[in-house]
Each structure stands twice: as structure tokens, then as C-alpha cells.
Amino acid sequence: MLFNSLEFFLFLPVVFILYWFPFYKKIKIQNLFLLLASYVFYGLWDWRFLFLILASTLVDFFVGQVIYSSVSDKKRKTWLWVSVIFNISLLGFFKYYNFFITSWVDFLSAMGYDLQSTWTLQIILPVGISFYTFQTMSYSLDIYYKRLTPTKDFISFATFVSFFPQLVAGPIERASNLLSQITSKRVYSYTQCTDGLKLILWGLFKKVVIADSIAPIVDDIFANYSTYPASTLILGVSLFSFQVYGDFSGYSDIAIGTAKMFGIELMSNFKFPTFSRNVAEYWQRWHVSLSTWFRHYVYIPLGGSRVSKLKSVRNIIIIFLVSGFWHGANWTFIAWGVLHAILYIPVFLMGRNRIYMNNVVAENRWFPSLTEILQISLTFSLVTFSRVFFRSESITDAFAFLQQIFSNFTFETYQHPMGYRMIDYFILLVAFTCYEFRIRRDERAPFKFKSKYVRFAAYTLVILAMLLFYDDNIDRSFIYFQF
Numbered sequence: 001m002l003f004n005s006l007e008f009f010l011f012l013p014v015v016f017i018l019y020w021f022p023f024y025k026k027i028k029i030q031n032l033f034l035l036l037a038s039y040v041f042y043g044l045w046d047w048r049f050l051f052l053i054l055a056s057t058l059v060d061f062f063v064g065q066v067i068y069s070s071v072s073d074k075k076r077k078t079w080l081w082v083s084v085i086f087n088i089s090l091l092g093f094f095k096y097y098n099f100f101i102t103s104w105v106d107f108l109s110a111m112g113y114d115l116q117s118t119w120t121l122q123i124i125l126p127v128g129i130s131f132y133t134f135q136t137m138s139y140s141l142d143i144y145y146k147r148l149t150p151t152k153d154f155i156s157f158a159t160f161v162s163f164f165p166q167l168v169a170g171p172i173e174r175a176s177n178l179l180s181q182i183t184s185k186r187v188y189s190y191t192q193c194t195d196g197l198k199l200i201l202w203g204l205f206k207k208v209v210i211a212d213s214i215a216p217i218v219d220d221i222f223a224n225y226s227t228y229p230a231s232t233l234i235l236g237v238s239l240f241s242f243q244v245y246g247d248f249s250g251y252s253d254i255a256i257g258t259a260k261m262f263g264i265e266l267m268s269n270f271k272f273p274t275f276s277r278n279v280a281e282y283w284q285r286w287h288v289s290l291s292t293w294f295r296h297y298v299y300i301p302l303g304g305s306r307v308s309k310l311k312s313v314r315n316i317i318i319i320f321l322v323s324g325f326w327h328g329a330n331w332t333f334i335a336w337g338v339l340h341a342i343l344y345i346p347v348f349l350m351g352r353n354r355i356y357m358n359n360v361v362a363e364n365r366w367f368p369s370l371t372e373i374l375q376i377s378l379t380f381s382l383v384t385f386s387r388v389f390f391r392s393e394s395i396t397d398a399f400a401f402l403q404q405i406f407s408n409f410t411f412e413t414y415q416h417p418m419g420y421r422m423i424d425y426f427i428l429l430v431a432f433t434c435y436e437f438r439i440r441r442d443e444r445a446p447f448k449f450k451s452k453y454v455r456f457a458a459y460t461l462v463i464l465a466m467l468l469f470y471d472d473n474i475d476r477s478f479i480y481f482q483f
Contacts, residue, residue, distance in 0.1 A: 001041050001042075001044045001045065002476060002477060002478070003203075003204075003207075003251065003254045003255075003258075003478075004204060004207055004208060004476050005476070007044070011037075011040075011041065012258065012261075015034075015037045016261055016262070018033060019033060019034065019037075019262060020188050024186075024188065027183075027184075027185050027186075028153075028155065030186075031153075031155050031156050031159045031182060032155050034159050034163070034164075034182075034262070035155060035158050035159045035162060037164060038159065038162040038163055038164035038167060039053075039162060041164040041167070042127075042128070042162065042164065042167055042168070045127055046124070046126070046127075049126040049127075049129075052090060052094075052126055052129065053132060053161060053162055054158075055090070056086070056087060056090060056132065056133055056136045056161065057136065057157065057158045057161045057162070059082070059083060059086050059087075059136075060083055060087075060136040060137070060139050060140050060157075060161075061150075061154055061157050061158075063079050063080070063082055063083040063140050064139055064140055064143045064150035064151075065150055065152075066079045067079050067080060067140065067143050067144050067150075068143050068149065068150045076144060077144075079140075080140055080141070080144045083136075083137060083140035083141075084137060084140075087133040087134075087136060087137045088133075090129070090133055091129055091130060091133045094124075094125055094126055094129055095125055095129065095130065095328075095329055096329045098329065127168045127481050128167050128168035128169065128481075130326060131166075131167070131168065131169060131170045131172055132161055132162070132167060134172050134290075134293055135160075135161060135172050135173055135174075136161050137297075138172070138174050138175065138293065138296075138297060139157075139160075139174075139175045139179070141297055142174065142175060142176065147176065148175055148176055151175075151179060151183060153183060156179065156182050156183045157179065159182050160173075160175060160178050160179040160182050163178065163182070163259070163264075164258075165254075165255040165256075165258040165259045165262075165266070166255045166259065166266055168481060169248070169251050169252075169255070169478060169480045169481060170252065170255070170269060170287075170289050170290070170480075171252060171255065171256070171266050171267050171268075171269040171288070171289035172289040172290060172293050173266060173267060173289070174296075177265075177266075177267060178264070178266070181263075181264045181265065182264070186262070186263030186264065187263065188263065189263065192260050192261075192263065193260065193261050195257075195260055195444070195445075196256075196257040196258060196259070196260030196261040197257065197261070198257070198445075198446060198447050199253045199254070199256055199257030199260065199444065199446065200253070200254050200257035200258060201257075201446075201447075201459065201462060201463075202250075202253050202257075202446035202447070202462070203249075203250040203251065203252070203253030203254035203255075203257060204250065204254065204466060205250070205462045205465065205466060206245075206246040206247075206249060206250030206253065207246060207247060207250035207251065207254075207478070208466045208469055208470055209246075209428070209462075209465045209466055209469045210242060210243070210245075210246030210250070210428075210429075210432060211242075211243045211244075211245075211246035211247035211250060211479075212247075212469070212470075212471065212474050212476060213425070213428075213469045213471075214239045214240075214242055214243040214246070214425065215243060215474060215475070216416075216417055216418060216474065217235075217236070217239055217414075217416060217417065217425070218236055218239050218240045218243055218391070220417045221233065221235065221236030221239075221414075222236060222240075222391055222392065222401070225397075225400070225401045225404055226400065226404060228404070228412075228414075229408050229409075229410040229411065229412050230404070230405040230406070230408055230409040230410060230411075231410065231411040231412055231414075232412060232414045233401060233404055233405050234405065235414055237384055237385070237387055237388050237391065237401075238384055239425075240384075240387055240391050241380070241383065241384045241387055242429055242432075243479075244387070244390075244479055245270075245273070245274065247478055247479045247480070248270070248287070248478070248479060248480050249269070249270035251478045251480065252268075252269035252270055253270075253446075255269075256268070256269070256444070267288065267289055268288060268443050268444065269287060269288050269289050270285065270286065270287070270288065270443060271284070271285040271288065271443050272285060272360070272436055272437075272440045272443060273285035273286040274376075274380065274433065274436065275360070275361045275368075275376055275436075275437065275440055276356075276376065276379045276380075276383075277356055277361060277372060277375040277376060277379060278347050278352060278353075278356070278375065278379055279340065279343040279344050279347055279379060279382065279383070280344060280347045280348065280352065280353035280354070280356070281356040281357075281379075282379055282383055283340075283344070284356070284357060290323070290326070294319050294322065294323060295319075298318065298319055298322060299315055299316075299318075299319050302314075302315045302318065303315060305348075309349070312348070313345055313348070313349075316341055316344055316345055316348060317338075317341045317345075319341075320337040320338065320340050320341035320344065321334060321337050321338065321341070322337075323337050323340075324336050324337020324338070324340075325337065327390075330394070331394070331395050332389045332390065332392050332393075332394060332395055332398055333389070333390065335389045335395060335398065336386055336387070336389040336390045339385075339386040339389065340386060343382055343383075343386070360440050360441055361376065361440065388401050388402060447459065
């Protein structure tokens with residue numbers, strides 16, 4: 001079920017009403033209802049893959065109990081590996097099996113052995129598997145590192161794993177935040193509910209008006225890159241940066257807003273990464289839940305930055321390689337991860353990777369300084385350049401795309417595939433960027449105005465824009481569903 005579908009807008013009010021009124025008195029019944037609603041939400045896509053979620057839930061619930069009760073460090077570590085191997089194997093089979101097989105066949109072919117990929121399978125990638133396997137794994141890891149006491153309430157734990165607002169594309173929550181809220185009594189709050197609705201509205205705007213309206217242009221340019229000049233290719237990859245941001249941050253806003261309606265606060269997943277002043281700050285603001293997951297469970301256990309500079313650089317490379325591979329079973333994502341490691345390491349070596357952690361651009365000013373504008377422009381350009389690999393179908397396509405830029409460096413006015421005026425998109429994106437700059441201090445308050453009339457005008461404009469830009473012929477699925 002998609003957040004931007006009619007089915008969801010019928011599903012959400014029904015679940016909301018039943019959740020708060022018949023079932024609010026007993027938390028166990030409320031959680032059981034939320035679990036069933038989450039399974040219905042996911043099962044409407046493909047009910048067969050509910051067994052995968054259930055299997056992952058059962059394994060980590062049991063493993064958590066055993067790790068906590070075990071006195072022997074060896075036994076605790078053994079059971080931790082049971083959780084890690086099970087979840088990674090689940091993810092590896094469905095997401096990476098064909099990738100490894102075809103890569104092995106290609107390698108042997110390059111060595112002179114003519115083989116066919118007869119071992120590949122027609123595997124459907126379960127939506128959200130990269131997200132919920134990481135979430136359940138973090139539960140076992142936190143218990144192992146003695147950061148968390150396991151719950152004995154299976155229904156609450158199963159609800160934590162499958163909580164429908166963030167089940168298929170995050171944020172990737174830790175039990176210390178989400179499970180602790182699920183096991184505690186929730187009280188209906190009008191303010192929390194309306195704040196959630198505002199986030200849902202803003203997320204839908206970013207998805208429908210920004211991401212979906214740009215998608216046909218990006219698809220056309222990347223599909224026909226060999227026929228376009230450099231100016232058009234640069235336009236295409238720049239627009240893809242806006243598309244993927246609007247798509248994924250829009251999903252996250254809807255997820256966080258929906259959770260608020262049920263009295264639950266999810267972590268922020270995007271903190272206006274467009275205004276990052278270096279690549280390190282970008283990764284503190286983009287897909288925050290994944291970045292923090294890798295930092296807590298991979299980077300720090302490897303030694304983090306507490307070891308020598310050389311080992312720290314090694315750890316950074318590992319993190320970005322794993323992050324790239326997490327995004328998809330394609331060498332393009334690994335190349336994308338390598339590029340970000342290359343961009344991040346100089347910032348780290350200069351000691352500038354943590355200088356923007358607690359402040360936003362133009363902290364107490366209306367406008368950024370010239371230096372900040374240059375920093376933001378450079379960071380956006382570097383991140384956008386890396387997205388050539390992220391968006392391309394293959395490494396060959398990515399390099400051919402870049403080669404076309406440098407070999408055909410001419411300027412031509414791009415013609416929209418459906419005949420729309422490109423100037424309208426330019427005005428839209430400039431207005432969107434300026435608006436986001438205005439609200440950059442609080443990613444959870446997109447409509448924070450003192451005047452109720454201004455707020456009403458903002459709601460009206462957003463709704464009218466969605467009605468104007470909505471196109472039923474466009475694929476409305478979210479980009480990160482494929483990851």
C-alpha cells in the first residue's frame with residue numbers, strides 16, 4: 001500500500017478511529033490491533049512475504065531473551081551471530097543472490113571460461129526487507145552490548161518490527177526509541193495529531209509536486225543520454241537530486257506524521273541536506289537513521305575515530321562501501337559509495353567532519369553569507385555528480401553518461417517530453433528551495449507561521465499545487481522501495 005494512494009487514505013482514518021476509541025483503554029489490545037493493521041498494510045502488497053517479517057521477528061525476539069539471560073560471553077556472542085547471520089542471509093538471498101551469481105559468471109567469463117547464468121532465480125525483492133532486517137538486528141545488538149533490556153511482550157516486539165508507518169522505507173528505528181513507546185501507554189493529543197497531519201501534507205507535496213513531476217524529465221534524459229548534449233545531462237542529474245530528495249524525504253515526513261497521529265514519535269530522517277556545507281554535514285542530514293545505524297553498529301565497533309588516522313580512514317571506506325551495497329545489488333551503488341568515501345576522507349583528515357553538527361546555515365541571519373553559498377553549491381555539485389552512478393542502470397552507462405558530458409559540452413534548451421514549459425519547473429524548484437531554507441531550523445514544523453491566515457494560505461497553496469501536478473499516469477511508487 002502506497003502512502004500516496006486512495007487505499008491508504010481509506011485505510012488510515014479507519015485504523016486511527018479504531019486505535020484511539022474502542023481500543024485505547026488497554027495497551028495490549030491497542031498494540032495487537034496496531035500489529036494486525038501493520039500486517040494488513042504490508043500484506044496488501046504481497047501477503048506471502050509476511051512470513052519473512054514474522055520469521056525475523058521470532059528469531060530476534062528469542063535471541064534477545066537468550067543473550068540477556070546468558071552468563072557466558074561465548075554463548076552470548078554465539079547467539080548474537082545467530083541473529084546477524086539469519087538476518088543477513090535473509091537479506092542476502094532475496095536482494096543479492098542473483099548479483100553474486102552473475103558477477104561470478106562474468107568474472108569467470110573474463111578469465112576465459114564460457115559459462116551461462118543458469119543458477120539465477122526469478123526472485124521478487126520483498127518491499128522493506130533492508131529496513132526491517134536492520135531494525136530487528138539492532139535489537140539483538142543493543143541487548144548484546146547491554147544497552148537494552150529485552151521485552152517479554154511478543155506482541156509489542158512484533159509491533160515494533162512491523163509498525164506500518166515506517167515498515168517499508170524507514171526511518172530505521174532502534175528499540176530504545178520505538179519499542180519503549182510501544183510498551184508505554186499512549187495518550188491522545190490533539191496537537192500531536194494536527195502536527196502529524198501537517199507533516200503528512202508537506203510530505204505529500206514533496207512527493208507529488210516535486211518528485212513525481214520531475215520524474216518524467218529525469219527518466220527521459222537518463223534513458224536517452226547518448227542523444228543529449230552536456231547541458232541537458234547536467235540538468236537531468238541535477239533534477240534527479242531534487243527528485244530523490246523530494247521522494248524519500250517526502251516518504252519520511254509522511255511516516256513521521258502518521259506515527260504522530262498514533263502518539264508515537266519517530267526519529268527525524270532528513271534535516272535539510274540541501275543546505276549542507278560539506279559532505280560530512282550532508283551525511284549528518286541525509287538518511288539520518290541509516291547513517292546512525294552504521295555509525296553505532298559498524299563504525300564504532302571497528303574503532304571509529306578513536307584509532308589511528310589510517311585505521312579511521314579504513315573504517316570510513318568500509319562504512320561507505322557497505323552503505324553503497326545496502327542500497328542495491330549493483331556495482332553502480334558500490335561505485336557511488338566509493339565516491340562518497342573519497343569526498344568524505346579529505347574533510348575528515350582536515351578535522352572538519354564535526355564542525356556543523358549543532359548549527360544550521362545562516363544560524364541567526366535571514367540570508368547565508370557568500371562563503372556559505374559557495375560551500376553549499378560545491379557540496380550540492382559533488383553529491384549530484386555522484387548520483388550519476390546512483391541513477392544509472394550499469395557502470396558502463398554511468399561512465400558513458402559522464403563521457404557524453406565532457407565530449408559534447410554544448411548548450412541546448414531542453415524540451416519537456418510532454419511539452420510542458422521548463423521555466424515553470426525552474427520557478428517551482430527555486431520557490432521550494434527558498435521555502436525549505438526558511439523552515440531549515442525545524443524539519444518537523446513545515447507550516448510554522450504566527451498568523452493563522454498565512455498558515456491557511458500555505459495549506460491552500462500546497463493542496464492546490466498537488467491537485468494541479470497530480471498525474472495518474474506517472475508511477476507513484478517511492479524510489480527507496482526498491483532498496
